[in-house]
Amino acid sequence: MGRSPCCDKVGLKKGPWTPEEDQKLLAYIEEHGHGSWRALPAKAGLQRCGKSCRLRWTNYLRPDIKRGKFSLQEEQTIIQLHALLGNRWSAIATHLSKRTDNEIKNYWNTHLKKRLAKMGIDPVTHKPKNDALLSSDGQSKSAANLSHMAQWESARLEAEARLVRESKLRSHSYQHQLGSTVPMPARSLDVPNGWPGVWSKSTEGNGTGVPAATGIGSDLESPTSTLTYSENAPPIMAAGVGDNSVPMIEFVGSTSGSSEAGIVKEEGEQDWKRFKNSTHLPEYKEGMENSVSFTSSLHDISVSVEGTWTPESLRTGGGHVHFGNIMGEEGFTNLLLNNSDDQSLSDAGDDSDNGGASGSGGSHDYYEDNKNYWSSILNLVNSPPSDSPLF
């Protein structure tokens, strides 16, 4: 696994891109596609390394990028997904169509992270910084159980992200098979909305006969995969292999309708509707405490979880956790956002009942906040990413 020398060559320009350079890069990619990034600068007449060109394209020039201020919804999504995924910006970006991982990362570091910290919320754990005070009672246990489920969802979400990446890779290889160097838009990036101009030009220009984006983008073969996913030991789930307390998560994924990919999206949407309406966390039953299976019909993902699933870990409050129908509730994130001193944020919602989420509230509030918080997260990850062509 060597590392490409890239930018350490002398004579290559670094630093901010000029409009002329942007134009050259755009024009070249429009006509030829990017092909090999390493070879691109010379062909395009740019004194840049390929890596620099790739970053400029993916983070700035790509036509399917939405720029500008993040909406409240986007902020909420970022916070919620960050609570689940941590600094996995690319995975988060797959749920924020038209936003790049770099942009999300920057926004987190410059806005959201500080905002949370200012409110006494640890931006890493998404818990109040004085959480330790609660560790001696049952509240932390509840939080841990919720986190347990969140980890479970995190693994599922990451598997989804893998499927997206796989889809992208497949689409690239498909392109190569067709002898084209035109980059295949990735479904995860919601490309069809923004690509057609470039894509059509490209395909027309190179004469490969590859259908335009609206055609091939939606006809992308869906990922059909069998993957064994080993979560790399997040704190709560971490333990040694073979340890009975270790939840082992295995995803066996194959996409329904993969050979008729053109209808995948629609099927997926319906699938999600059914899924949202019917999905609960698996009900706890005696005798199955170390094995819980879950199936998402969307990707035929069957998830088997082996580990210390307890009735407590499957419950919040008085009933089983439902993923759906929580959107209307006031989530913890909303509390965070509403408590923010950022006037640009929504002041909607009445969080007075919950006593805020500054972390200094009572333990009951903390419990309720956690419940709402994770419910909101779980609801989010079980909702189709907005505008995402994957769903």
Added chain:
DNA sequence: AAATGGAACAACCGCAAGAGA
């Protein structure tokens, strides 16, 4: 009006993983 400090954002760096020869 000039200086200064912080915020915001673009870009770079280095590591890791996968593919292919």
Added chain:
DNA sequence: TTCTCTTGCGGTTGTTCCATT
């Protein structure tokens, strides 16, 4: 199997902008 190349990713740095003094 090993090595090289390419790409993706996350952390960090550098530059620009803007508000405040």
